[in-house]
Amino acid sequence: MAMISDAPVLQQTSEPAEGAAMRSRLSRYARPVLGVLLPLTLALGWEIAVWSGWSNGRLVPPPSRVLATIAELVRSGELVRHITATLWRVGLGFAFGVIAGTLLGAVSGYWSLARRLLDPTVQALRAIPSLAWVPLFILWLGIFETSKIALIAVGVFFPVYLGVMGAILSVDRKIVEVGRTFRLSGPAMIRRILLPAVLPAYVVSLRVGLGLGWMFVVAAELIGASEGLGYLLLDGQQLGKPAQILAAIVIFAVLGKLTDWLIEVAAAPFLRWQDAFGRARGA
Amino acid sequence: MLALDRVSKTYPNGVEALARFSAEIRQGEIIAIIGGSGCGKSTLLRAVAGLDRASSGCVTLDDETISSPHAKIGIIFQEPRLLPWLSVADNIGFGLADLPATERREKVARALERVGLADKAQAWPRELSGGQAQRVAIARALVPRPEVLLLDEPFSALDAFTRRDLQDHLLDLWADTRPTLILVTHDVDEAVVLADRVLVMRPRPGRLFDQIEINLGRPRDRNSPLFENFKRSVLTSLDRSLDRSVPDRDATQGPGQAMWW
Numbered sequence: 001m002a003m004i005s006d007a008p009v010l011q012q013t014s015e016p017a018e019g020a021a022m023r024s025r026l027s028r029y030a031r032p033v034l035g036v037l038l039p040l041t042l043a044l045g046w047e048i049a050v051w052s053g054w055s056n057g058r059l060v061p062p063p064s065r066v067l068a069t070i071a072e073l074v075r076s077g078e079l080v081r082h083i084t085a086t087l088w089r090v091g092l093g094f095a096f097g098v099i100a101g102t103l104l105g106a107v108s109g110y111w112s113l114a115r116r117l118l119d120p121t122v123q124a125l126r127a128i129p130s131l132a133w134v135p136l137f138i139l140w141l142g143i144f145e146t147s148k149i150a151l152i153a154v155g156v157f158f159p160v161y162l163g164v165m166g167a168i169l170s171v172d173r174k175i176v177e178v179g180r181t182f183r184l185s186g187p188a189m190i191r192r193i194l195l196p197a198v199l200p201a202y203v204v205s206l207r208v209g210l211g212l213g214w215m216f217v218v219a220a221e222l223i224g225a226s227e228g229l230g231y232l233l234l235d236g237q238q239l240g241k242p243a244q245i246l247a248a249i250v251i252f253a254v255l256g257k258l259t260d261w262l263i264e265v266a267a268a269p270f271l272r273w274q275d276a277f278g279r280a281r282g283a
Numbered sequence: 284m285l286a287l288d289r290v291s292k293t294y295p296n297g298v299e300a301l302a303r304f305s306a307e308i309r310q311g312e313i314i315a316i317i318g319g320s321g322c323g324k325s326t327l328l329r330a331v332a333g334l335d336r337a338s339s340g341c342v343t344l345d346d347e348t349i350s351s352p353h354a355k356i357g358i359i360f361q362e363p364r365l366l367p368w369l370s371v372a373d374n375i376g377f378g379l380a381d382l383p384a385t386e387r388r389e390k391v392a393r394a395l396e397r398v399g400l401a402d403k404a405q406a407w408p409r410e411l412s413g414g415q416a417q418r419v420a421i422a423r424a425l426v427p428r429p430e431v432l433l434l435d436e437p438f439s440a441l442d443a444f445t446r447r448d449l450q451d452h453l454l455d456l457w458a459d460t461r462p463t464l465i466l467v468t469h470d471v472d473e474a475v476v477l478a479d480r481v482l483v484m485r486p487r488p489g490r491l492f493d494q495i496e497i498n499l500g501r502p503r504d505r506n507s508p509l510f511e512n513f514k515r516s517v518l519t520s521l522d523r524s525l526d527r528s529v530p531d532r533d534a535t536q537g538p539g540q541a542m543w544w
Contacts, residue, residue, distance in 0.1 A: 180352055
């Protein structure tokens with residue numbers, strides 16, 4: 001739809017068309033600005049409130065103090081160390097969770113026998129709150145990296161498993177039939193029909209999985225770590241440094257959004273064909 | 284020659300969709316299968332396509348038994364069923380994966396030209412109208428040069444004007460390689476415009492009721508009295524097929540058959 005609405009704008013150069021082009025350019029920049037308007041106003045308001053003495057900002061430090069804390073952490077090199085540790089854990093946990101979730105999800109989706117064997121067990125395990133694994137993982141894998149990565153992988157595994165299996169099960173029978181009439185072999189059917197059909201749902205499940213990965217890295221690092229953003233949170237709480245806690249939260253938000261965006265951008269070229277609501281709205 | 288020998292299909296739930304359907308179809312012949320709903324038209328077509336197996340009886344193409352999809356048999360469904368992640372050109376070339384890329388490109392380009400969509404080669408299926416999408420589906424089915432092309436109510440979802448346009452277009456494409464066409468339809472007009480022979484089926488269980496030769500030259504004038512005559516006789520037969528008081532006649536020995544052999 002975006003193409004259709006843009007086309008006449010590009011061809012005509014008359015007054016009203018130029019106005020429309022200007023407006024559309026404006027809306028392209030205005031849209032993201034609209035999104036940051038609310039947080040920016042709140043931040044500014046709080047800054048003014050503290051600066052003018054209405055609040056001492058001891059427990060809720062103003063943005064300037066949070067930024068100063070971040071700058072200080074950057075200068076000392078602490079921040080890079082913490083971010084590296086956290087990213088490393090999320091990355092490894094995510095990788096293991098995605099690999100396991102994709103493999104098992106694909107197997108359960110493709111073979112009904114495997115689904116009958118596997119799925120009830122997986123669903124039962126899914127019903128366990130993932131944090132309940134923590135004591136066991138610590139006993140089995142020690143308190144260092146392995147148990148943390150295992151916990152994150154468990155968090156990532158379930159949405160990916162469910163996403164892949166559900167996507168395969170809901171592939172349109174009519175499209176599969178097209179593959180059959182062209183006598184595709186099993187592997188060719190997977191490569192040429194199932195994989196592309198499943199991809200949109202797969203990307204969504206990866207993003208959900210990543211979100212859970214970030215959730216669980218905090219849990220893992222709160223339980224016992226000497227570095228990482230979660231440690232920064234805990235350290236801030238124990239030493240009464242709310243600015244440091246907020247700094248860690250802000251960095252979590254930025255990293256979470258950034259990694260999610262990376263998946264979206266990496267998948268975009270493969271999903272250009274989608275005929276979706278979001279695309280029609282030019283989102 | 285495509286031969287259907289006492290093809291029957293009973294579904295696992297006990298519904299007898301098709302009972303002892305026999306017909307012989309010459310290479311290059313255009314057959315229209317028409318009948319009330321539930322008369323097993325689509326079941327029959329799926330058996331010929333090799334998508335479903337008949338419960339008994341067999342389908343043979345040039346003495347080769349059809350039990351799974353066959354390279355010489357193509358099918359066009361009621362919906363275009365294009366693969367949304369492939370461009371129009373790649374959709375048309377879908378069945379040509381075994382060919383070297385240059386040859387494939389050439390064939391696809393020719394097919395696109397032939398169905399009048401050369402400018403849409405790189406478009407996504409979502410950007411096509413219903414008629415255009417069905418044209419792409421026709422091109423996709425024809426490009427591997429099938430000897431038999433099955434069409435399952437291919438134009439029923441289109442508006443009347445587009446439908447006529449595509450019917451003429453189909454005949455035009457058919458003339459290129461003259462494959463056997465078997466068209467399932469519930470549109471009497473469409474059957475008489477396209478077919479050399481109309482097979483009328485009757486429901487519960489689905490079986491052959493009557494066959495009517497359409498001895499009209501091509502191109503056919505939809506408004507000629509002769510055309511109207513054939514339409515009327517197909518309609519009459521269709522009405523009789525739905526009337527339970529009319530007994531079955533042994534269709535394999537019907538007068539239509541005698542005229543052919």
